[in-house]
Amino acid sequence: MSEKGTSDYGVISDMHMNKLYGYLIDSSVLYLPFQQQLISNRGASCQLRNTMSELMYFLMRHAERGIVTDDEIIFNVWEKNQLSGTYSRLWQVMQNLKQKLDEVGVENELFIRVRGKGYYLMNDKITPLYTFDKSKSGKESSHVNFSRI
Numbered sequence: 001m002s003e004k005g006t007s008d009y010g011v012i013s014d015m016h017m018n019k020l021y022g023y024l025i026d027s028s029v030l031y032l033p034f035q036q037q038l039i040s041n042r043g044a045s046c047q048l049r050n051t052m053s054e055l056m057y058f059l060m061r062h063a064e065r066g067i068v069t070d071d072e073i074i075f076n077v078w079e080k081n082q083l084s085g086t087y088s089r090l091w092q093v094m095q096n097l098k099q100k101l102d103e104v105g106v107e108n109e110l111f112i113r114v115r116g117k118g119y120y121l122m123n124d125k126i127t128p129l130y131t132f133d134k135s136k137s138g139k140e141s142s143h144v145n146f147s148r149i
Contacts, residue, residue, distance in 0.1 A: 069118040
């Protein structure tokens, strides 16, 4: 990787290797994809099931692209994980995910269904959060800072 480039997470990185930590939703809920968890600033939290978290993480990584098709979602969330995905299963998991988001305080629609095409994530409602190592030695620091890029 060059001094600036794209990491495996699609995150702009510098030589200190910024790493995705999670996403801030509506400035009030933290989504931690690697812990499969939603945490609100009101103290509410919930654990997401594997497929539900994979779905949310996939849509967030592709938020800037616009509409993500049903077929892309089924392939990347289900089939790549050796699971059987269907349109009705996608719809059901999305409904359950919306319910979980509502439980932790995401009141507005985060995902919009585009009939016959797929889903659109309201990109202006999410902010990726990153960790970075400020050490110049190249060794990992035990001190982690968070930033919005």
